[in-house]
Amino acid sequence: MKYWRTFLLTIQTELQYRANLVLWIIEGAIAPVVMVLAWFVVLGNRSEVGGYTRGDFITYYLAVTFGWYVVAGTFSQMIGRAIKMGEMNITLVKPYNVVLEKMVREQAWKFISLLIALPILAVVTYMFRSYVTVSLSGVQIFMTMVSFALGAILFAIIEATIGILAFWFVEIWPIADTSMACMNVFGGMLAPLTLMPIFFQRVAAYLPFKYVFFVPVSMLLGKGDNASFELGLQVIFIVVCFGIYSLIWRAGLKRYEGIGG
Amino acid sequence: MAEKTVISVNHLQKYFTVPEKTAGFSASLRSLVHRKYKTVKAVDDVTFSIREGEIVGFLGPNGAGKTTTLKMLTGILYPTNGTVDVLGHIPQKHEKVFQKQISLVMGQKNQLWWDLPATDAFLLNKEIYGISDATYNKAFAELTELLGVAPVLATPVRKLSLGQRMKCELIAALLHEPKILFLDEPTIGLDVATQKRVREFLIKINRERGTTIMLTSHYMEDVEAVSSRVIMINHGHKLYDGTIAKLMATYAKDKYLMVEFSKPVQSTRLAEVGEVVSSRETRATIAVPRKDHAKRAALLLTRFPVENLDIKEMKLEDVILEHFSK
Structure with missing residues (x-):
């Protein structure tokens, strides 16, 4: 309940800054939008590139954009700042x-953004409705x-880990930027990624x-080779990354x- | 008052490693390749214990180690050496059962939400500490009335004055009825009237709830008004631990004779009575040894045209300045 209350309070706060949203x-x-247009140029007269049709590209980037709001909360800088400026004192x-507090606050802000973005996404989807093709079975939808x-959990753990590196590096924005670059290139x-x-x-x-991103979006497009195996790998990465996070957190608190x- | 020890600190040390760099561009380049560090002993071998229900003033100049000690007592910082036991817990373990029994108010770090009314932060604390509706409603009504903040509870925190904010911080810190309240400079920047109200509030909370209070402050008035015991530290070392009365008896060797004459008196003539602290025409303040201040007062009365005479104790502040701030 305490994090739900934090979520609500953040929404209350964010609603005061409409222009930012x-x-x-x-x-x-x-x-x-730029990426979709770029791939359209690449496609030219061809019907597909690397197994991706026009519709696939639109669906892919729509899913990535939607996923960005749902999955990704970039709160590492918030944690970094809380450590650097001692703002963590009262919470500790x-x-x-x-x-968790910073994660919830970021997600609340993203939730508002999503609410505002949804009509835009709906309009774009409607405009390209002839291209957008998602045909999944019930099981596939559930697995997606x-x-x-x-x-989302994995992304949050990565963000949290980068944030708490501030116990050592004080300024973590270069690490956060590097991580985002990796997310772009290796995260699809x-x-x-297959291109x-x-x-x-x-x-x-x-x-x-x-x-x-890549694994869930591929599932949404029906391009996942072995969905159960990919889900298993997601779980393994969550466990490993959380283990690393916990070790860093414990060591970091001693340096705080x-x-x- | 109960004798149970609630805070026990033994040979506590906290050392920080800080980078060292001389001024200038070349020094910056050098530090990029070869960085030098020095060790700062913020707290060095401090031992004390506090009993349930006590109000203890933690005194010392800037950088003495007061706040660092407080942070180790609340689990924010890990000690370099030594042990801390608060309510039978090691604060650094961050156990929920322990955290629900303490509270910390820092003068420069707040827990209120800047853009929202203070009540929202109170409700968040209700969830964080798992306070029941009945307890919350009772504590909320009692605290808001005691501090007189009811009219500003619907105002966003950013629109509140510093005094109103500090009062709301105190309410937020006390809703869960902590057994120990740690206060770090609670009256910093407040006007005199608000300082007084906060002090009275702390005394009331201590008396009625039996809350143990430990506060650091620059204002001697804070400490004199609310606590009977002081712990004084400087350069990370404990210099004094005891009652204010004992401190004054030990270190306040002088008393002040505040005298008003019927006609101007030369200050050089007053030296035979004691050390002239100030002198201006018909008024003078003379410091005399505590043990024979009565004799000196009599001397003053017989030899000078005294119209009015007051005998005053040295202030705690003067004692500290004279004996502990070097």
């Missing part, structure tokens, strides 16, 4: 997890939803980024300097 949505929409003495949920946000050079695909298999009075 709109600008953020415009910023978020630019990249996928309460029965309240500061990392599970995969999106697992992707920039382009479907990337084989080297990238091999490296991506051993990194967690692929299991955040709690700046300020």
Whole structure:
């Protein structure tokens, strides 16, 4: 309940800054629109590239954009700041997890953005309705939803881990930027992984980024080879990443300097 | 008052490693390749214990180690060495059962939500601490009335004055009825009237709820008004631990004779009575040894045209400045 209350309070706060919400949505929409147009140019007169048709590209980037709102909460900088500025002091003495708090606050903000973005996404989907083709069975839909949920958990753990590196590095934005670059390249946000050079695909298999976006979006497109196996890998990456996070958190707390009075 | 020990600190140390760099561009380049560090001993071998229901003032100049000690007592910082036991728990374990029994108010770090009314933060704390509706409603009504903040509870925190904010911070910290309240500079920046109200509030909370209070403050008035015991530290070392009365008896060797004459008196003539602290025409303040202040007062009365005479104790502040702030 305490995190639900935090979620509601954040929404109350964010509603006071309407202009920010709109600008953020415009910023978020630019990249996928550009990517769709770029792939249309690449496609030219061809019906497909690497197994992706026009409809697949539109669906892919719509799913990535939608997934970005649902899955990705970029709260590492919030945690980094809380550590750097000592803002964590008050939370650390309460029965309240500061990392979960930042995650919930980011998700609340994203939820509002999603509500505003949904009509835009609906209009875009309607415009390209002849291209957008999603035909999944009940089981596939269920597995896709599970995969999106697992992707969201994995993304949150990666963000939390980057955030708490501030115990050592103080400024974590270069690490956060690097992680985002990896998410673009190895996570399939920039382009479907299967269209990337084989080297990238091999490296991506051993990194967690692929299991955040690419795996669930592929399932949505019906392109997942072995959905159960991919879900299993998502779980394994969650367990491993959470283990690493826990070790860093415990070691980090011992280094925490709690700046300020 | 119960004798149960609720805070026990033994040989507590906290050392920080901080990078060192001299001024200038070349020094910055050098530090990029070869960075030098130094060790700062923020708290160095501090031992004390606090009993249930006590109000203890934690005194010392800036950088003395007060806040660092407080942060170790609440689990924010890990000690370099030594042990901390608060209510039978090690604060650094961050156990929920422990966290629900303490509260921390910091003068410069707040838990209220800037854009929302304070009541929203109170309701969040209700969830965080798992406070029942009945307890919350009772505590909320009692605390808001005691601090007189009812009229501002619907106002966004950013629109509140510093005093109103601090009062709301206190309410947020006390809703779950903690056994120990840690306060770090609670009256910093507040006007005199609000300071007084906060002090009175703390005394009331201590008396009625039996809340143990430990507060750090720069304002001696805070400490004198609310606590009977002080722990003084400087450069990370404990210098004094005991009652204010004992402190004054030990270190306040002088008393002040505040005198008003019927006609101007030269200050050089007053030196035979004691050390002239200030002198201006018909008024003077003379410091005299505590043990024979009566004799000196009599001397003053017989040799000078005294119209009015007051005998005052040294202030706690003066004692601290003289004996502990070097």
